[in-house]
Every structure is written in C-alpha cells, then in structure tokens.
Amino acid sequence: MVSVKIDSVSKSFGNVQALKNVSLEIANGEFFAILGPSGCGKTTLLRIIAGLEKPTKGRIFFDETDVTDVPAEIRDVSMVFQFYALYPTTVYNNIALPLKSRGLSPSQVHERVEEIAKLVGIENILNAHVDRISVADKQKVALARAIAKQPQLYLLDEPLTILDPVSRVIMRAELKRIQKELKQTIIYVTHDQIEALTLADRIAVMNFGVVEQVGTPLQVYDYPETVFVGWFLGEPGMNFIEANVEPDVLKISGKTVLREREVFEDLRSKGYERVLIGFRAEHVKISKTPSTYSNGKGVIEGVVRVVEFMGTYYVVDVESDGAEFKVKIDPRSFSSSSIKEGEKVWCTIPLDKILFFDPNNNKRIN
Numbered sequence: 001m002v003s004v005k006i007d008s009v010s011k012s013f014g015n016v017q018a019l020k021n022v023s024l025e026i027a028n029g030e031f032f033a034i035l036g037p038s039g040c041g042k043t044t045l046l047r048i049i050a051g052l053e054k055p056t057k058g059r060i061f062f063d064e065t066d067v068t069d070v071p072a073e074i075r076d077v078s079m080v081f082q083f084y085a086l087y088p089t090t091v092y093n094n095i096a097l098p099l100k101s102r103g104l105s106p107s108q109v110h111e112r113v114e115e116i117a118k119l120v121g122i123e124n125i126l127n128a129h130v131d132r133i134s135v136a137d138k139q140k141v142a143l144a145r146a147i148a149k150q151p152q153l154y155l156l157d158e159p160l161t162i163l164d165p166v167s168r169v170i171m172r173a174e175l176k177r178i179q180k181e182l183k184q185t186i187i188y189v190t191h192d193q194i195e196a197l198t199l200a201d202r203i204a205v206m207n208f209g210v211v212e213q214v215g216t217p218l219q220v221y222d223y224p225e226t227v228f229v230g231w232f233l234g235e236p237g238m239n240f241i242e243a244n245v246e247p248d249v250l251k252i253s254g255k256t257v258l259r260e261r262e263v264f265e266d267l268r269s270k271g272y273e274r275v276l277i278g279f280r281a282e283h284v285k286i287s288k289t290p291s292t293y294s295n296g297k298g299v300i301e302g303v304v305r306v307v308e309f310m311g312t313y314y315v316v317d318v319e320s321d322g323a324e325f326k327v328k329i330d331p332r333s334f335s336s337s338s339i340k341e342g343e344k345v346w347c348t349i350p351l352d353k354i355l356f357f358d359p360n361n362n363k364r365i366n
C-alpha cells in the first residue's frame with residue numbers, strides 16, 4: 001500500500017475548470033473519501049490519480065515517487081466504478097483472471113479465489129454466470145476482482161450508487177468490514193454524505209473544483225470551515241442566518257439572539273458588524289413558552305411555518321423576521337398536536353453549538 005500526495009493539481013477541459021489547485025495528502029492504509037455534489041470534479045481527480053487523465057498543472061506522488069507521467073497500466077491501482085464492467089463468464093473466472101495474469105499456479109489461483117470470495121461474501125455464487133446474479137452481487141464481484149489484482153491503491157468511484165436503497169445499506173456495512181480486513185489505502189468518491197461519514201477515516205469536501213475542507217467525519221460535520229460544507233453535510237444541512245453585531249447584543253433584524261458579551265467583543269474586535277450564524281437543526285430546542293436569556297445560550301423568537309414528519313424525526317420550519325431555519329425534533333419528545341403551523345415559538349441553541357461565518361467570503365470566523 002502507498003500514501004498519495006496530490007500537489008497543486010488543476011485540470012481544464014476547454015473552458016471548464018474541473019479542478020482548481022487541489023492539494024491533498026492521503027496516508028498509508030487510510031480510507032479517504034472525496035465528497036461533493038455532481039460536477040464538482042471528484043471523478044476527474046480520481047482519474048488523474050489513476051493515470052487515466054493528465055493534470056493541466058500539478059503533480060501526483062505515490063509515496064515519494066512522482067507518478068504524474070507514469071501510464072495507468074503500470075501505476076498498480078485497482079478501480080471500481082459505479083457501473084461494473086465484468087467479463088461475461090462465471091463469478092469464479094472473473095476473480096481468477098487477474099490472479100492468472102499475475103502468474104499464480106492453478107492451485108494458488110483456486111485457493112486465492114476462495115479466500116477473496118469469502119472476504120467479499122460471494123462464496124456461494126462462484127459458479128454462477130455474472131448475467132444471472134443480482135446488481136449488488138455484481139458490484140461485489142467487481143470489488144473481488146479489484147482485490148485479486150492486489151494493487152497498492154484502491155480507487156472506488158461511487159460503487160454503491162447503482163444499488164437499490166436496501167442493498168446500499170447492506171453493502172456499506174460490508175465495505176467497512178472488508179476495508180478493516182484489507183487494511184489498504186482506499187480513495188472513495190461519492191456524492192452521498194452518509195457513505196462518506198460512515199466509511200471514511202477522513203473526508204475531503206469538494207465544490208466547483210475546489211477542496212473546501214479536509215477532516216475527520218466529526219470535524220467536517222461539527223466544525224465546517226465554510227458555509228457550503230455546513231450546508232452540504234447533515235439532514236437537513238446547517239442553518240445559516242444573517243445577524244447584526246451590535247455593541248452588546250446580536251440581532252436578527254430587530255430581534256435579539258444573543259447577549260453574550262465576549263462573543264460581540266470578539267466579533268467586533270475582528271471588524272464584523274454583520275455575520276452569518278450557523279447552527280444545526282438538531283441542536284435547537286423549541287418551546288411555546290418564552291425563553292429568557294441566560295449565559296451560554298442563544299434564543300430566537302419565531303413563527304412555525306411548516307411541520308414535516310420524516311419517519312424517524314420531525315423537521316419544523318421556523319421563520320424569524322424573514323429569516324428561516326429548521327429545527328429537528330425526536331418524535332418521542334414531540335406530539336404533532338403540540339406545535340402547530342402559525343404558532344409563536346422560542347428556539348434555544350447552546351452557545352457552543354453556534355458558529356460564526358464571514359458573510360463576505362462564507363468562511364468560518366471562530
């Protein structure tokens with residue numbers, strides 16, 4: 001296995017700048033996710049690492065070796081795509097072919113096919129033709145074939161996207177187990193935040209060809225460095241509201257949100273008169289009785305606009321002087337008769353769960 005260094009990589013296709021000065025370091029044995037919306041440049045970056053695409057600018061290193069000009073066939077990587085491309089033969093042969101081309105003897109091939117099939121969980125369908133197996137099993141065969149190549153690096157491009165929702169959840173858990181046993185460097189491209197958050201050691205969040213943040217799942221979820229990262233992660237994404245920093249209060253339009261002196265002094269000393277406050281829907285406590293200000297919490301008065309039942313939780317849309325935000329409520333602590341559309345509510349947020357962002361560049365201040 002190898003470490004991977006992406007050093008100031010840019011890529012243009014005509015007028016489209018798919019990657020803008022991307023730098024990343026992926027450690028040996030790390031499960032690293034590249035997460036972002038469609039078109040943000042994830043696949044282009046993966047193809048550049050594989051050697052299938054040349055960067056317009058920048059270099060790629062495997063350990064200390066500069067591989068930027070090394071052809072794909074000799075980079076020793078295995079790629080698994082969203083749309084598997086299997087040989088039209090049995091599952092067994094699909095796994096055996098890469099082993100044979102590595103020069104293993106027939107008995108070694110047989111032993112290894114059985115080992116890999118067991119690891120991936122397809123030992124019972126080895127004799128089946130790939131045309132006759134389920135989509136989830138096909139993706140497992142593609143993974144087994146990638147493992148058979150025994151590469152120094154695995155590149156996975158949305159391997160679960162093609163699966164139905166139930167198979168996806170099962171395969172996600174399977175992938176986690178397989179990675180633990182493989183202990184190999186894996187770079188995993190996805191637009192699905194749950195996959196990235198549950199599988200990866202670290203995540204790079206991308207938007208419009210730029211890496212907005214790199215961190216552990218907890219870091220990127222709890223402390224987004226940009227508005228985009230906060231908004232993109234979470235169900236629903238982080239709430240952002242513009243607020244005025246006054247000498248001794250923080251206000252949304254005319255309404256006071258915070259009275260914590262240290263907060264305004266700090267923001268004003270940095271020259272901010274307006275900020276974006278960011279907070280997650282699940283950190284808000286909603287009440288129909290007025291909340292008083294006390295140290296360590298912010299209070300936003302508002303009116304309930306919409307109440308939605310999402311299956312395992314409720315989402316309440318609250319409006320406060322034109323600003324809208326979402327509150328997430330556990331059904332056990334919520335009865336739909338208790339909070340109704342049109343009602344006045346007080347929403348409290350612990351101060352340590354409120355983040356401040358610069359409205360000019362959308363970057364986190366604190």
Ligand code: ATP
Pocket residue numbers: 013016017018036037038039040041042043044045191
């Ligand atoms: P998706 O999840 O939809 O595949 P992505 O994040 O993987 O999206 P890329 O496929 O890397 O994004 O594409 C990034 C940008 O580069 C897009 O605007 C895309 O249209 C453009 N692009 C990618 N490959 C090419 C190409 N071969 N020729 C022209 N433009 C391309």
